[in-house]
Amino acid sequence: MSEVKIKIENLYKIFGPRAKEYTNKVKSGIDKDELLAKYNHVLGLDNINLDIKEQSIQVVMGLSGSGKSTLIRHINRLIEPTEGTVLVDGEDITKLNKADLLEFRRNKTGMVFQRFALFPHHNILDNVQFGLSIKNLDKSESKDKAMYWIEKVGLTGFENKFPNQLSGGMQQRVGLARALAIDPDILLMDEAFSALDPLIRTDMQDQLLDLQKNLKKTIIFITHDLDEALKLGDRIAILNGGKLVQDGNAEEILLNPADEYVSNFVKDVNRIKVLKIGSIMNIDGNMNESNPSVMVDESIENCLPTMLESESSLNVLDNDKNFVGVISKNNIAEILRRSKD
Amino acid sequence: MSSESLRLFKKSVDGAYRSFSAKYGDAIEAVFDPVLYFLVWFEKLLHNSPWPLVILALLGLVYLGSRSIYLTIGSLFAFLFIGYFGMWDDTMSTVSIIGVCTALTIGFGIPVGILMSGSDRARAMITPILDIMQTMPSFVYLIPVVMLLGIGKIPGLLAVIIYAIPPVIRLTDLGIREVNKEVLEAADAFGANRMQKLFRVQLPLALPTIFAGINQTIMMALAMVVIASMIGVKGLGQPVLKAITNQYFTMGLLNGLAIVALAIIFDRVSQSYGKRMQQHRAGANE
Numbered sequence: 001m002s003e004v005k006i007k008i009e010n011l012y013k014i015f016g017p018r019a020k021e022y023t024n025k026v027k028s029g030i031d032k033d034e035l036l037a038k039y040n041h042v043l044g045l046d047n048i049n050l051d052i053k054e055q056s057i058q059v060v061m062g063l064s065g066s067g068k069s070t071l072i073r074h075i076n077r078l079i080e081p082t083e084g085t086v087l088v089d090g091e092d093i094t095k096l097n098k099a100d101l102l103e104f105r106r107n108k109t110g111m112v113f114q115r116f117a118l119f120p121h122h123n124i125l126d127n128v129q130f131g132l133s134i135k136n137l138d139k140s141e142s143k144d145k146a147m148y149w150i151e152k153v154g155l156t157g158f159e160n161k162f163p164n165q166l167s168g169g170m171q172q173r174v175g176l177a178r179a180l181a182i183d184p185d186i187l188l189m190d191e192a193f194s195a196l197d198p199l200i201r202t203d204m205q206d207q208l209l210d211l212q213k214n215l216k217k218t219i220i221f222i223t224h225d226l227d228e229a230l231k232l233g234d235r236i237a238i239l240n241g242g243k244l245v246q247d248g249n250a251e252e253i254l255l256n257p258a259d260e261y262v263s264n265f266v267k268d269v270n271r272i273k274v275l276k277i278g279s280i281m282n283i284d285g286n287m288n289e290s291n292p293s294v295m296v297d298e299s300i301e302n303c304l305p306t307m308l309e310s311e312s313s314l315n316v317l318d319n320d321k322n323f324v325g326v327i328s329k330n331n332i333a334e335i336l337r338r339s340k341d
Numbered sequence: 342m343s344s345e346s347l348r349l350f351k352k353s354v355d356g357a358y359r360s361f362s363a364k365y366g367d368a369i370e371a372v373f374d375p376v377l378y379f380l381v382w383f384e385k386l387l388h389n390s391p392w393p394l395v396i397l398a399l400l401g402l403v404y405l406g407s408r409s410i411y412l413t414i415g416s417l418f419a420f421l422f423i424g425y426f427g428m429w430d431d432t433m434s435t436v437s438i439i440g441v442c443t444a445l446t447i448g449f450g451i452p453v454g455i456l457m458s459g460s461d462r463a464r465a466m467i468t469p470i471l472d473i474m475q476t477m478p479s480f481v482y483l484i485p486v487v488m489l490l491g492i493g494k495i496p497g498l499l500a501v502i503i504y505a506i507p508p509v510i511r512l513t514d515l516g517i518r519e520v521n522k523e524v525l526e527a528a529d530a531f532g533a534n535r536m537q538k539l540f541r542v543q544l545p546l547a548l549p550t551i552f553a554g555i556n557q558t559i560m561m562a563l564a565m566v567v568i569a570s571m572i573g574v575k576g577l578g579q580p581v582l583k584a585i586t587n588q589y590f591t592m593g594l595l596n597g598l599a600i601v602a603l604a605i606i607f608d609r610v611s612q613s614y615g616k617r618m619q620q621h622r623a624g625a626n627e
Contacts, residue, residue, distance in 0.1 A: 076530055106532030117527035120622050121545045131531040133541075182531070 005186065005218040006052040006075060011084030013070055013242075016041035019082045032241040044070040046242040048084070052235075055216040059233030061223055061265075067242040068222045072188050075220060076109040077101060088186070106135050110179030114191035116171045118163040124150065124174050125159040131182035149177035152211070169200035176208075180215070187219045194223065205231055226265060230254075230274050238262055251279040271335055272301045277327055280335055281316045285326030293317050296324055300332060307332065362489040373495045380441045380494055384575075387433035395433070396420050406610035408617070419602040428577065428599050435566055435576035435603065442498060442562045446506045447555060454513020454551070455539065464514065471507040479504055479568050487572055497574030505561040512554030516547025546622055552615035559607045563600060577603075 012023050014035070022030075022041050032043040045067050052058045060068045073079040074086055077093055085092050088108065096104060110131070118127050125146055126133075132142035150159055153173040163171055172192060179187055193201045205228060212219065223229050229236050230250045237247040238261075246258035254271055257263035278296040293315040294303040307314060313328035342350070387395060399420065404413045423432050457464045483500050490496040520543050528542045544551075570578025577596050584593030 078526060078529055102532040102534055104532070105530060109530070111527070111530040113523060113527060115523055117521070117523040119524060119527075119542065119546075130528075130541075134531050134533050134537055178531075188530075 003054040004051045005054040005089065006050075006220075007085075007087040008048050008050040008052075008071075008074070009085045009087070011045050011048040011071075011074060011086065012082045013044035013067075013074070013079065014041050014082045015044055023083050043242045044079075045074070045081075048244050050237055050244060050247060052218060052220065054218055056234040057212065057219040057221055057232050059221045059223060059229040059236045060239060061226065061229045061236055062239035063224060065241075066239040068224075068239050069190055070242075071239065072190050072220055072222050075186065075188060076105050076111065106131065106182065108184055109186045109188055110182055110184040111188040112172070112175045112179050112190065112192040114194055116163070116168075116175045116195075118171055118174055118178075120163050123160050123162055124155060124166070127163065127174055128177045128181050130178055135182070145181055145183075146177070149181045150174075152180070153177045153207070167200075168196050169204065172196060172204060173207075176204075180211075185218055187217045189219060189221045191222050191224070193228065194225065201228070208232065226269060230269065238265065250274055251276065255279065272304070272332075273299055275300050275335065277303055277316055278324070280331045281325035281327040282313075282331060283325040285313065287315055287323040288312065288326075291315050291326075294327065295319070300335070303327070304332075358485065358488065366489050366491075370490055370495065373490075373499075376441070376445070376498065377495050380437065380498065383441060384434055384437040387437050388430060392424060392429060399436075403606060403610050407613040409609075409613060412606075412609050412613075416606050419606065423599050423602065426595050426599075428580075428596060431575070431577045431580060431596070432599055432603065435563075435578070435600070438494075438498060438501070438566070438569075438574060438576060439559065439562050439603075439607070442501045442505065443555065443559055445498075446502055446509050446558050446562075449502075450506050450509030450554070450558070451513050451551065454510045454554075455517065455544075457510065457514040458517035458543075467510070471510060474503055475507050479565065483568075483572055492573040494574060497569040497572050500569050500572065501562050501565045501574075504565045505558045508557035508561065509551070509554040512557075513547065513551050516550030516554075517543045519550065520546045549615050549619040549622060552611065552618060556608060556611040556615065559611060560604060563604045563607070566600065 012026060013019075014022050014026065016022070016039075018039075019041060022035065022039055025039070026035065026043060026046055030038075032046070035041050035043045048071060050058075060071055062068045070079055074081055075088070075093075077086075077096070081094055084094070086094055088104075093101070093104060119130060122130065125143070128146040128150055129142050132145060137145075147159070150156060153176055155170060155173055155177070158166065158170065163174065166174070172195075175192070193204050196204060208219075209232065221229075221232055223232075233250065235247060235249055236253050238245050238253070238258075240261045246253060246262050248256075253262065254266050254269060254275060257266055276297050276299055277294055280300070281296070291312050291314055292306050292310055294306060294317070296316050296318045303314065307327075307329060313326045315323055316325045316327055318324050396417065400413050400417055403416045404410070407413070423429060453467065457467050479500060482503060483496075486496045486499050490499070524546070525538065525542060528538050533541065566574065566576055567578040567581050570576065570582050577600050580596040581593055581600075583589065584596065
């Protein structure tokens with residue numbers, strides 16, 4: 001579970017004809033705006049170091065222009081790095097030759113795009129089969145696989161329709177099925193749900209989490225929406241101006257934002273809903289048999305009714321019903337006060 | 342340049358070309374033998390088959406291409422009119438040369454267009470050549486073609502192709518360059534190699550645009566038929582030429598109308614075919 005699947009080390013990307021020459025300038029501390037103003041080169045990524053764990057959902061967040069789409073394209077090398085390494089299962093994919101890179105893309109990574117990028121001249125079945133047909137897989141086998149994924153994403157009966165006959169949400173399900181059909185270890189999702197309207201987006205998020213329970217893929221999910229990040233991400237990496245400013249789980253990001261950029265980002269989040277009891281409980285307290293109990297991985301919001309009815313603090317139990325700490329009204333009040341500042 | 346040296350210059354270039362064509366004319370002509378053989382065979386087939394059969398076959402193609410019953414009936418009347426006024430054989434000659442010419446322009450034009458779309462340098466080199474081909478008065482390039490190959494079907498065919506091929510090339514290039522970048526990126530992300538991208542994504546998506554080019558090419562080839570008749574291409578152009586030199590107004594008009602009828606049929610069929618292809622290709626992301 002905790003094996004590192006993708007290891008990104010000292011990754012730099014500068015866009016422009018003389019990118020290599022300017023990496024040293026960037027290393028010596030020039031920032032994005034200065035590089036653009038003085039040398040007319042665009043700084044895409046600035047010394048990114050990131051470990052992505054196997055079978056986890058790593059969210060990469062940032063405003064537009066922060067380099068998140070650039071970063072995800074380095075994992076399947078749709079963009080060549082200026083400097084640095086990207087290790088997948090210990091293999092440096094920046095060193096792969098052309099043929100090996102094609103093989104890598106055909107087998108290891110599936111990608112889902114913001115604006116779906118379906119093939120408009122293919123029907124749904126052929127769209128989902130695309131990656132398989134690129135691999136020259138046997139026809140009937142590839143059809144079976146495609147039909148399986150079409151069913152999994154709930155589009156049975158639409159195989160013979162064309163993309164322009166489907167709604168946005170349905171098109172993105174096709175995009176998801178197309179990526180999953182090649183059975184990749186790694187799923188790259190570039191703002192996959194950003195173009196969908198809110199209700200459908202929530203739906204798709206739930207579906208993704210549901211699928212992930214069984215699939216256990218390593219998912220890299222790009223988004224600019226913090227609620228989406230908090231809902232999906234096992235870990236959340238935040239980019240600003242090509243720099244990685246923080247990488248951590250939801251609690252770490254909310255409770256200990258690394259800088260002002262991150263704290264601005266998380267300012268409006270409903271902490272009560274997102275934070276789990278475990279992250280604010282008091283582990284020094286003692287078990288009191290007469291007090292009510294709550295579970296450590298419940299959200300604060302869920303325990304609020306119990307809390308408000310109770311005169312005292314609550315016992316916090318883990319999944320095996322062992323006592324792990326106490327939580328009091330003061331703990332919650334402090335979180336609420338902090339988010340107001 | 343003085344008039345004396347200009348005269349010398351023209352003379353020496355002409356002389357050089359003349360000796361070149363004397364030396365290699367036959368060899369170059371031999372290269373075109375298979376085309377000539379096919380052209381003659383196709384023309385004979387159209388001439389010798391019973392006309393109701395030919396009309397039936399043509400109407401079948403019209404219907405398959407356009408799926409329009411009105412156009413098919415209209416074409417039937419056009420063909421009957423052509424036959425009734427004694428222009429059947431000339432029309433069939435024209436149809437055969439247009440057919441062969443279209444096949445050859447597609448065969449050459451699309452690969453050249455693909456080459457252009459893949460490299461900005463190739464595009465920069467080919468574009469001026471296409472400009473010359475389209476703007477140079479056609480009589481001018483008829484001269485070297487006739488000098489090299491004499492008068493006949495093949496030089497005529499070459500003249501028609503030179504005049505008519507640019508739209509296919511240009512629109513193939515344009516069509517491929519216009520393919521949605523995101524869709525191409527998706528193909529890349531799934532590990533498609535160059536050929537797979539070309540044949541599974543770029544060409545299919547460029548096809549409606551390419552077809553617009555083919556449509557224009559056919560129209561230009563038809564327009565060239567009259568001029569090509571001056572160097573011995575049989576067909577509707579010859580009676581038109583005869584009518585011009587002898588001031589036969591009715592003869593000119595009738596044959597001119599036959600060319601117009603063919604043009605309308607070719608145009609409507611290829612356009613509605615192109616439109617049908619477009620159905621699912623545009624606006625998938627909207």
